[in-house]
Amino acid sequence: MSTATAFKPLFENFVFETVSCYSCGSASSKEFIVAQDDLTGKPGSFRFVTCQDCGLTYQNPRIRIDRIKSYYDDEYIAHRKKTDWGRLTWFYNWVMDRHDIDKDRIIRRYVELGPQSEILDVGCAVGTFLQKMRTLYDARVSGVDFKDLSHSSTLDGVEFHCGLFYNQRLASGRFDLVTMWHFLEHDYDPLRTLLMAKRVLKPEGRLVIEVPRLDSVTFRLYRERWPGLQAPQHTVLFERRTLLNLIEKCGLEVVDYLPYGAFPPYFYIFAGAAFKILKGRGLNLSKAIVPYFLGQILLLPLLMAERQLNLAMQTVICRRKP
Numbered sequence: 001m002s003t004a005t006a007f008k009p010l011f012e013n014f015v016f017e018t019v020s021c022y023s024c025g026s027a028s029s030k031e032f033i034v035a036q037d038d039l040t041g042k043p044g045s046f047r048f049v050t051c052q053d054c055g056l057t058y059q060n061p062r063i064r065i066d067r068i069k070s071y072y073d074d075e076y077i078a079h080r081k082k083t084d085w086g087r088l089t090w091f092y093n094w095v096m097d098r099h100d101i102d103k104d105r106i107i108r109r110y111v112e113l114g115p116q117s118e119i120l121d122v123g124c125a126v127g128t129f130l131q132k133m134r135t136l137y138d139a140r141v142s143g144v145d146f147k148d149l150s151h152s153s154t155l156d157g158v159e160f161h162c163g164l165f166y167n168q169r170l171a172s173g174r175f176d177l178v179t180m181w182h183f184l185e186h187d188y189d190p191l192r193t194l195l196m197a198k199r200v201l202k203p204e205g206r207l208v209i210e211v212p213r214l215d216s217v218t219f220r221l222y223r224e225r226w227p228g229l230q231a232p233q234h235t236v237l238f239e240r241r242t243l244l245n246l247i248e249k250c251g252l253e254v255v256d257y258l259p260y261g262a263f264p265p266y267f268y269i270f271a272g273a274a275f276k277i278l279k280g281r282g283l284n285l286s287k288a289i290v291p292y293f294l295g296q297i298l299l300l301p302l303l304m305a306e307r308q309l310n311l312a313m314q315t316v317i318c319r320r321k322p
C-alpha cells in the first residue's frame with residue numbers, strides 16, 4: 001500500500017462527515033447517484049443518497065462545514081466576483097439584471113412592498129437583488145451570507161449579516177418578506193433554517209423559496225451530469241413532494257407552488273450538455289459565454305413555454321400558519 005493510499009481514509013475523515021436525513025432524522029438510506037464537481041472541475045466524487053423513510057435525497061457523506069468554504073472561492077459564479085467579461089460585459093450585466101427583475105415579478109404577486117417594508121434575503125451573495133428592491137420600493141433591506149462579502153460596493157445600504165442564518169440575532173416578527181433564491185439546497189440544516197425564517201416573519205409576511213427541482217425534465221435528461229446536483233455545494237436535492245413535506249413540517253403554510261423560478265432553466269439545459277461532454281473537467285465560463293447565448297436564441301420557442309414544461313426549477317411561497 002502506498003503512503004498516499006494509506007492516508008486517504010484519514011484525509012477523508014477530516015473532510016467528510018456522515019449525516020442523517022435532514023427531514024425525518026432517519027439514518028436508513030439507499031444510494032441515489034455519484035456526482036463530480038462538473039462546474040469548476042475540482043477533483044472528487046460526491047455521493048447522494050435517498051432516505052428510505054421519507055424519500056428526501058441528500059449528500060452523504062457531506063463535506064464538513066468548516067471545509068466547504070474553499071468550494072465557494074473566487075470562481076463561484078453566484079457570488080459574482082468576476083465582473084469583467086470583455087466585450088460582452090454589458091450583455092452579462094443585462095442578463096444578471098433581468099434575473100433580479102424576474103425575482104421581483106414573482107414576489108410582487110404575493111406581497112405589497114413600500115418604503116416601510118422590511119426585506120431579508122438569505123444567501124444574499126453580493127446583494128444585487130436587495131439593491132433592486134431598494135430601487136423599486138425604497139424598502140429596508142437586510143442580507144445574510146456565510147461568506148464575508150461586506151466589502152462589495154453592491155452591499156452599500158444593505159444591513160449585512162455574515163455567518164449562518166440560524167445563528168443571527170434578528171428580531172422575531174420583523175420581516176414582510178424573506179427570500180431564499182437557491183439557498184436551501186446548500187443548507188446544512190434546512191429544518192432549522194425554515195424555523196428561523198418562520199420566527200422572523202411578520203404574521204402576514206411571506207417566505208419565497210426557489211430551488212432546483214429533482215423531479216424535472218432536465219434531471220431525467222442528464223442524470224449524474226445534471227447541473228442541479230452541483231456537487232459538493234448542494235447538500236439537498238428536492239422533489240416537489242419532499243420540499244413541501246419539509247415546509248409543512250416547520251408549521252409553514254403553502255400559499256402557492258410554481259413549477260418554475262426566476263433562475264433561467266436554459267442554464268441547466270446548456271450546462272448539462274456541456275458537462276456530458278466535459279465529464280468533470282469543469283466549465284470555462286469565459287469560453288462558454290458566446291455558445292451559451294447563441295444556444296439561447298435557438299431554443300427561444302421552447303423557453304417561452306418554460307412555465308408549462310417543468311424544466312428545472314420550483315418556487316414555493318409560504319406564510320406562518322395563522
Ligand SMILES: [Zn+2]
Pocket residue numbers: 021022023024025026051052053054055056
Ligand atoms: Zn427522511
